[in-house]
Amino acid sequence: MNTAVSLPEFITVSNCEGIATITLDRPDKRNAINDQMRAELIAAFTDADADTEVRGIILTGAGKSFCSGGDIAGMRARLEAPSGEVAFNGWKRQKSTHRGVAAIHGVTKPVIAAINGDAYGLGLDMALACDFIIAAEGSEMSMSFIKRGLVSDGGGMYFLPRRVGLPKAKELIFSAKVMATAEALAIGLIDRVAAPGALLDEAHAWAKELTVGSATAIALTKEIIDKTFERSDEEIFALGRKAQAVCYTTAEHRKAVEDFLNKLSK
Template identity: 40%
Template structure:
């Protein structure tokens, strides 16, 4: 399927998904959400994809919702149905994707754009990137998972400050707050993201999938629950061809080919 608002390519088991409305700073529209709704399950099912990089075309990552595309005549029930569609069919599948997703934030990540980046597993930011929970400026409540995700990343008190004041956060401050993992030169952003993605693609896809799922559960689980989850996951891992390949490669003093093993 060809897309109008996103670009998508796969190379060396790394998928690069680019929000592609540069004239509008990649602001989201229903068309973009529909295309993401189609693409995310395809990524999940594609055995040739082991890691995803999500970025934006042009000067910005994502400026949030495109207010020019809003439907002024929509009823409250219609608006709620639309938001539930976006959250359940786009945001949640992105968050739960059992493949690591790296947000490569190349410019402004505002409103929904900020929260889309938070739904990824971690963020690499250009030195030109900025982050803003802009909702209060237009009388709205943070959405796209922001009320769930932001506090878990930086703590509730700091999350309240960013949401209440709607102030812009630089890439360096975002790193200090724990929002961003790495700040890199603007012209090196995708290269650095691909370098990290390459390390991920060299690992066992089954082990990475289980590790991601269990780490996400750990924020709301007890120690007893996590130890039980770990015991089940490790038992499964011992039974995979990837584990056999890892042991054999260790004995033969070579790099393991986990991608090939996963296909056996």
């Protein structure tokens, strides 16, 4: 059974078979992110993470775009503030932006970005914050910040080099190059390209594959593996030991062992 609940105005959440689909729902603005939408997005990811019935999450967009980036009207309003307040106001907005990205990246469950159209600037940054990316054929992606005289502020400078390597990340950011799905797949920016008309079906099937195991083990693995580029091998081993000790105590582990031994005894 598929049920849908609309959060106020700009985000829609649906749940089906343990997979929550969070949709950026501002299609008339190409799903550009404004302050209210960001707050609703944070709430949606926080709720999905806390819901024990949800095992995986898909992030997608309504209409023809995934997300065109930050709302330009909001940028203009920021510039109209008194000159002595621009920097501090910008700093506060950046904290809000980073809370949104952290809400996506920090979820304890697998997250798939299902790019259904253009993903530019902050939109692409948000997709990169997800664990996996699948894109519909015909989608376009660009680290477009430089065209606005800005740096990548939604985590792209952290996530992008981890996907495509440092030189390629610099090239994509400095040039603001627009990429089609074939090139994005070839360089590892995205992981899969969906068949025409099948984006959400394929994303949902993939999410089901990724969530068949122990939710506890997946959450602990995700938290540790996301730190492997910053930590030494011994630090990762230590985190793994602690996580494994937790797994030893779970009902999921006990049942898996008992089921395996019972199968051998037959």
